[in-house]
Amino acid sequence: MNKIILIIRREYLSRVKKKSFLVTTFLVPFLFIAMYALIFYVALNNQEPLTTVYVVDQSGFVENKLEDTEHLLFLKTDESVDILKKKMERGETSSLLLIIPKEVAKLQTVELYDTEKKGIATINTIETKLNDILKAKALADAGIDVTILNTIKPAVSIKSKELTIDGEKDSHVGTAIGISFGLSILIYISLFLYGNQVMRGIIEEKSNRIIEVVISSVKPFQLMMGKIIGVGLVGVTQFILWIILSAGFMTATSAIMINSNPEIHNSFDDKKIPGAEVTKQNNQEQQSRVDTIIQEVKAIDYPYVLGCFLIYFIGGYLLYSALFAMVGSAVDSETETQQFMLPIIMPLLFTYMLSFSVLINNPHGSLAFWLSMIPFTSPIGMLVRIPFGVPIWQLLLSITLLIIGFLLTTYVAARIYRIGILMYGKKASYKELFKWFRYKG
Structure with missing residues (x-):
């Protein structure tokens, strides 16, 4: 037994005293936290640039309903498609060109031109907006009030409970x-x-x-x-x-x-900044989610x-x-x-x-x-x-x-x-x- 203890002591001390052990032990927690902080910082600051999307709407009902976003600016244009394509090929504009066919509701297809491939988020945003517009038109044609439908937004959240001998307690499945x-x-x-x-x-x-x-x-x-x-x-x-x-x-x-x-x-002052009430409400919702996570x-x-x-x-x-x-x-x-x-x-x-x-x-x-x-x-x-x-x-x-x-x-x-x-x-x-x-x- 004494010999095993001597070997254990040798193996333990020979590794613990190495500089690599000390560096790894003390730097790994700091590096992990720094890595997550860097990812969080980059995600917040590496936002998409503002992109102009020229819209050629052959259907006549889509372009006026395309609302701008934080990163996309939709502009109606009367120029022909060929002229716009040539401008893009010559590098005169770096904007996107969105062509909406006349039978878009039936075809369910549009064309998007660009000189370089855009990120998936940009394409998804445009698709979502077009789908919402077509859905609203289909509902209106069916005699359904879209305004009333949009106000119906159920948001059920399940609060899991676990029954134990000691009584009820929160389940915290996500955690x-x-x-x-x-x-x-x-x-x-x-x-x-x-x-x-x-x-x-x-x-x-x-x-x-x-x-x-x-x-x-x-x-x-x-x-x-x-x-x-x-x-x-x-x-x-x-x-x-x-x-x-x-x-x-x-x-x-x-x-x-x-x-x-x-x-x-x-x-900020709620009375002076437009949209402050909405921002405040969003902040309260975010704070509520953060509090829930902290409690879990x-x-x-x-x-x-x-x-x-x-x-x-x-x-x-x-x-x-x-x-x-x-x-x-x-x-x-x-x-x-x-x-x-x-x-x-x-x-x-x-x-x-x-x-x-x-x-x-x-x-x-x-x-x-x-x-x-x-x-x-x-x-x-x-x-x-x-x-x-x-x-x-x-x-x-x-x-x-x-x-x-x-x-x-x-x-x-x-x-x-x-x-x-x-x-x-x-x-x-x-x-x-x-x-x-x-x-x-």
Whole structure:
């Protein structure tokens, strides 16, 4: 046991003291927040330019009903289509040319000319306006009052409630889906990130023949377990620091944004600015949505979610890192690992792909249940289900099966590891691995 602790200590300290570990640990939360802030800033400031759309309306009823938008200016023109096309070809104008045929209601087709391809948003805006105009005309021809119809705008919102032993509580399905996405991506990346570190460390020591010196002092099983647990503790340390730093950065960023952006309704006088009442109403609706999101985020049981994440990260890491260690001991270089990696990653990849469709749409179905029970898929399958609420007996059964799976996997990996770690120059195959497993002693 003392030898395993020494190996754990060496693996842990040798990685934690590296500059790359310190830089990654302290910069990753800041970089993620900075990236989202940059995306938000670019999205707000990279607006579409104002584009003029010349309209040639052969139907006679569309052009007067095309209302300008923030980015599109519709202008009626009496020039012929050929003249306008030649101007565009010569570069005299960079505007769009919209040609509306006489039988547009029957043909359901218009032509849009441009010298360069416009973004999809511009085309969608024009299509939406034309569809609304044609729909209004069809309703009017049918004797339906369009004005009354437009005033009927039902907006039902579902407030999900969950019935529990303790009574009613909000369901927060949207928040649960967001957390499920985040956890599935995080656990998928982390298992490969730290599992690969174990495999690469073993390959490096094996290729440098350092392993021959180490193996003379400790048993192969002790060496394998020391490496697995040491690298795993590095991952746990990094995750804990990321959680603490991310929470600190987000709190500081939120405080700065609130202090630097006072309430919008204080920045103008409702009586002096046209449309102020509409703007104020929109701001109130946006604030209401923001308040709802904040309440849902605050309602999350963070200790429970983070606790489950750490349990499944540690369990999944121990299981998969044993397999990665087995592969590392069987090969002499990383290029030889490809034939063994696909069977290892398939269960995780399969569950990861299903988490974005089947699991979040039916988190309590039979497929979701079994994926959250099988040790090779439960690190992702159960974490996707946890935000939706999982019975405690299922959670305990899943953790128990994960522990059993880790013990069995470690047993198999250790028997192959003890032989493969001293094998050089011979390309391993599945047949060879099976022989190594059956060797006695």
